[in-house]
Amino acid sequence: MAKLNKKDKSQGKGPNVNEHGVILVPPPKSVPNKEHMQRLNYLFQLSTFHTMANDQDQNRSLSRMYIRNLDLIQKKTKSALTPSFKRQICKSCHRVLIPTKTMTQQIINESKQKTARNDVLVLSCECGVRKRFPVGLNPGYQPHVERVGPIYMSK
Numbered sequence: 694m695a696k697l698n699k700k701d702k703s704q705g706k707g708p709n710v711n712e713h714g715v716i717l718v719p720p721p722k723s724v725p726n727k728e729h730m731q732r733l734n735y736l737f738q739l740s741t742f743h744t745m746a747n748d749q750d751q752n753r754s755l756s757r758m759y760i761r762n763l764d765l766i767q768k769k770t771k772s773a774l775t776p777s778f779k780r781q782i783c784k785s786c787h788r789v790l791i792p793t794k795t796m797t798q799q800i801i802n803e804s805k806q807k808t809a810r811n812d813v814l815v816l817s818c819e820c821g822v823r824k825r826f827p828v829g830l831n832p833g834y835q836p837h838v839e840r841v842g843p844i845y846m847s848k
């Protein structure tokens with residue numbers, strides 16, 4: 694009985710650390726700035742819908758206005774967008790990047806050896822701005838927010 698009590702005390706105090714020395718953090722109970730996030734998400738969905746549904750508007754002025762609005766709100770409220778969210782928006786013309794609709798995507802290899810390691814994914818927006826991602830360097834790469842597993846705390 695006395696041994697059990699000692700174990701309970703050691704687990705209760707201090708940070709919760711597993712056998713690999715990783716500090717385990719409980720998931721957040723609520724979303725901070727929920728209203729801002731809902732508004733940003735709604736504007737993005739609205740813009741995507743207008744890009745897909747409205748083919749008469751060649752300049753996509755309405756959907757671009759929504760993304761411009763989203764960009765301003767994000768800056769005003771200092772909300773952080775995920776990398777996958779930011780990759781779907783052109784920073785220059787505020788278009789939602791949808792393959793075959795507002796952008797073209799191709800894999801380019803400019804190296805002499807033509808090894809798969811030097812493959813670069815190029816997303817070209819209608820306005821001419823290109824986003825380049827070196828997909829060949831690390832094929833299994835995931836942004837930090839999409840990685841599963843415990844959170845590593847830095848000292």
Ligand SMILES: [Zn+2]
Nearest residue numbers: 783786818820
């Ligand atoms: Zn663009």
